Amino acid sequence: MLPTITVDVGTTSVKLCLFDAAGALIASARHSTPTTKDTWGEIYDVEALQGIVSAFISELDPPDRASVARIAITGVGESGGLVLPDCSLASPMILWHDHRGADRLSRLTDSDRTLVYRATGLPVNANYGLSKVAWAVEEAGENASTAHWLNVAEFLAATLTGQRWSEYSLASRTMALDLTEKTWSPEIAALLDLDVDVFPELRTAAHGSPLTARAARDLDLAESVVVHVAGHDHMVGAIGADLRENELLNSTGTTEGLLFNRSVPDLDDAAALAKLANGISCTGAEYTLFASIPTGGSAFATLQSMLAIDAADLTAGIDAAHRRYLAGDVDLDRIPLVLPRFRGSPPPTKDAAARGIIAGLRTDTTRDELVLGCFLGMVRQFQDVLSLFPLRPERIKVIGPAGRNPLWLQLKADLLDTTLSVSQFPEVVSLGAQALASGTTARWEDCDPRVVLPDSPRHDLLAQWCERTAPQWEHLKGTPA
Structure with missing residues (x-):
């Protein structure tokens, strides 16, 4: 293992940890997830969120801070916002359970919904990112032309590295990723009049980027520190639990998740009728089959x-x-x-x-x-x-x-x-x-x-x-x- 700062942006709390090279927990903190309201619903207070991360790092003992080699960020799966090339926001950073844009899904036909499940492995639902993206693009107007849709974890990584990318397990929660091809789907994006270019490059969790010189200076970290988007929190939990074939991960938090690893996605009629959610593992190699129960902890x-x-x-x-x-x-x-x-x-x-x-x-x-x-x-x-x-x-x-x-x-x-x-x-x-x-x-x-x-x-x-x-x-x- 490499000494790593981890940031887990959950529904109700933000968990921050420092692990040493042996995987031992050296420091940790927990804060309420900072959110606020706008005209349409609930959004992240991104300045407060960035402040939580900065404060945790600054409060580490200097030898511990000097040891850090990696920053790994996880987040809830369906949140996000439009991020410009300078990593500023062109839209609010929207929470997963905020349903702005849901009206755009009502015009989808039964054949459209079948197409969505066959391609993305997800049942049409306003929790997923696509309808939020359509809303954000319309609201942003010309500002959206150079923006990319990023999950909240991906946004934090972008502010630290100056680069915008999407990790596979998070991308597979947007309802815009073709699971079989492992690429963004122009056909699905077009259902909501979106250009697929609104989505960024795709990476596995293993593919990170180094801190910018400014971020390294502001955080008093080495410029060699590499930032990773580890992925969707439940799927990252499966990695932490070393989930094997025919094992079920019961991931409990604000919600309760049920997750199996699969060698191929389940895209048949039975899975579609059950509204099971397929996805791509954080490794980018395996698939996941997932269901979320809204009431957990x-x-x-x-x-x-x-x-x-x-x-x-x-x-x-x-x-x-x-x-x-x-x-x-x-x-x-x-x-x-x-x-x-x-x-x-x-x-x-x-x-x-x-x-x-x-x-x-x-x-x-x-x-x-x-x-x-x-x-x-x-x-x-x-x-x-x-x-x-x-x-x-x-x-x-x-x-x-x-x-x-x-x-x-x-x-x-x-x-x-x-x-x-x-x-x-x-x-x-x-x-x-x-x-x-x-x-x-x-x-x-x-x-x-x-x-x-x-x-x-x-x-x-x-x-x-x-x-x-x-x-x-x-x-x-x-x-x-």
């Missing part, structure tokens, strides 16, 4: 708000519910049925307007029962999404904050009747970024994994409960947004 904040309790009280409630569950002191028929679509629905509907539903509340329903119901609903939703994939995992690797939630993990292991291998190291994505920038392979053992075993009697009880409540569960899923 964000349920923690939702429960805090709903129950008017702080994080410590909720953690205590989760621990209490976990102990009762393990002791067999839970009457599943008393547990509220929670459809946790607090931030929209996952595949196969992918409806951003969908919202959560709680059914089966009683006059004596307790707080712990509601907490248990929420996480039980989350693992049931996970099971539904997993069933959409054309293969069953031989092993499930779990990364992210779910590793600190024993109730969530045990319910998942029991319901799926599958052993989980859970990282106890919190920054697996950052480890993956260092490996990509160093040209080496990460080791799952370095993530300090622990095993969560399923319990057959509890699995049987959960399976019977699912069968009893299946009609109600399906009815809730069919509720109009």
Whole structure:
């Protein structure tokens, strides 16, 4: 490994780390992702974001800062903005869940949508970049003529290197990349009246660029430091977890991701109907098959708000519910049925307007029962999404904050009747970024994994409960947004 600063721009937080040549974590920091509002929705506060990165580097001990050889940047997959040759912005830097430009997708015909999936491996959806690009180009006018669309991670790299490029795993989230050819698709871009030249050159995560002299001076780093765009956060997590064939990565953060590595993309009718998202791995060689559940770790904040309790009280409630569950002191028929679509629905509907539903509340329903119901609903939703994939995992690797939630993990292991291998190291994505920038392979053992075993009697009880409540569960899923 090479000593590396990693920057992970997430939905709710920005994680910064310094790893040494042995892969040991030397320094880290976490900040709320800086965003602001404009007339149309939510955008990044890019000056604040750049300030967070600069401050972290400046606060490193001088010997540690002098050791840095690489900067590796990851980000959420569908954000972006138009960036001019001088690396200034010609449009806002738009968040992934901002749907400006969505109206442009409504005019696509069924045959257009089929074409999009066959070429890009993505279902037509306003989360992806293409409709945002069309909106930004129209708003920028003549300013757009020399601009390139960059993801937020690619934008940060551009400001440090003076060069604009797109990394494959991020490019494959724009809905403009032909997966088979691994090039931008003029045919797909033309569906929204875009010139394919709005997209930059393509690179793998291994292909970086050195700092500009000015950036090196401002950050007090050597000009030999090379900056890499490591890629889409979930896909970089797969690198950090050393994900193998027939293994599933369960990447938990604000959202919850399910990811398989594939040798070829899945572009058939079944995958299209399930709205599974194909992509290209950060290595540029393999493909990925991915689904995102909008409500993941964000349920923690939702429960805090709903129950008017702080994080410590909720953690205590989760621990209490976990102990009762393990002791067999839970009457599943008393547990509220929670459809946790607090931030929209996952595949196969992918409806951003969908919202959560709680059914089966009683006059004596307790707080712990509601907490248990929420996480039980989350693992049931996970099971539904997993069933959409054309293969069953031989092993499930779990990364992210779910590793600190024993109730969530045990319910998942029991319901799926599958052993989980859970990282106890919190920054697996950052480890993956260092490996990509160093040209080496990460080791799952370095993530300090622990095993969560399923319990057959509890699995049987959960399976019977699912069968009893299946009609109600399906009815809730069919509720109009």
